[in-house]
Amino acid sequence: MGGGGRGLRSPSLAQRQALGAWGVLFLDQPVGGPRMHLLGAVTGAVVSVLVAWPLAAAAEISPGRQAKLRDMVDQDCGSCHGMTRQGGLGSPLLQEDLVKLSAEAVVETILEGRPGTPMPPWKFMLSREEAAWIAAYLMGELK
Numbered sequence: 001m002g003g004g005g006r007g008l009r010s011p012s013l014a015q016r017q018a019l020g021a022w023g024v025l026f027l028d029q030p031v032g033g034p035r036m037h038l039l040g041a042v043t044g045a046v047v048s049v050l051v052a053w054p055l056a057a058a059a060e061i062s063p064g065r066q067a068k069l070r071d072m073v074d075q076d077c078g079s080c081h082g083m084t085r086q087g088g089l090g091s092p093l094l095q096e097d098l099v100k101l102s103a104e105a106v107v108e109t110i111l112e113g114r115p116g117t118p119m120p121p122w123k124f125m126l127s128r129e130e131a132a133w134i135a136a137y138l139m140g141e142l143k
């Protein structure tokens with residue numbers, strides 16, 4: 001029969017290094033059996049992380065940061081849109097003023113601004129998750 005046991009090709013050092021700890025665990029298992037279980041487990045974990053990520057990211061804005069964002073809406077946005085968001089240099093930002101826009105459009109407006117108007121882009125100061133939080137806050141979808 002000779003040496004080369006079916007499927008037990010031993011991984012090269014480069015392969016082990018490229019794959020890191022998971023790869024070593026994975027490649028050292030015999031074909032079939034535990035190796036396949038491990039593959040399933042790893043794939044499952046990756047898939048659930050990818051699916052949960054956007055929601056988790058929006059929910060992960062800390063209470064402290066949320067307080068800062070509320071302040072920012074009052075002070076910074078308020079300097080143009082009015083402290084009570086009734087409008088000023090900027091259009092009113094009350095809930096009823098924003099129903100004509102999708103949440104996505106509000107997020108884009110916050111991040112990119114409105115070129116050719118005084119509405120500045122905020123993407124240098126806010127992440128997309130934070131802009132989404134502000135949009136939800138303005139649109140009355142948060143407490």
Ligand code: HEC
Nearest residue numbers: 076077080089090091106109110114117118119120122134
């Ligand atoms: C320097 C003044 C200024 C500041 C500061 C400012 N805006 Fe604006 N914003 C405007 C103006 C002017 C418009 C109207 C643009 C147009 O004519 O389409 C506007 C439009 C908007 C709109 C679209 C409203 C609509 O009905 O189409 C949103 C949403 C908005 N701003 C959110 C914000 C938020 C949130 C902040 C703070 C993070 C902010 N703005 C800060 C001037 C400002």
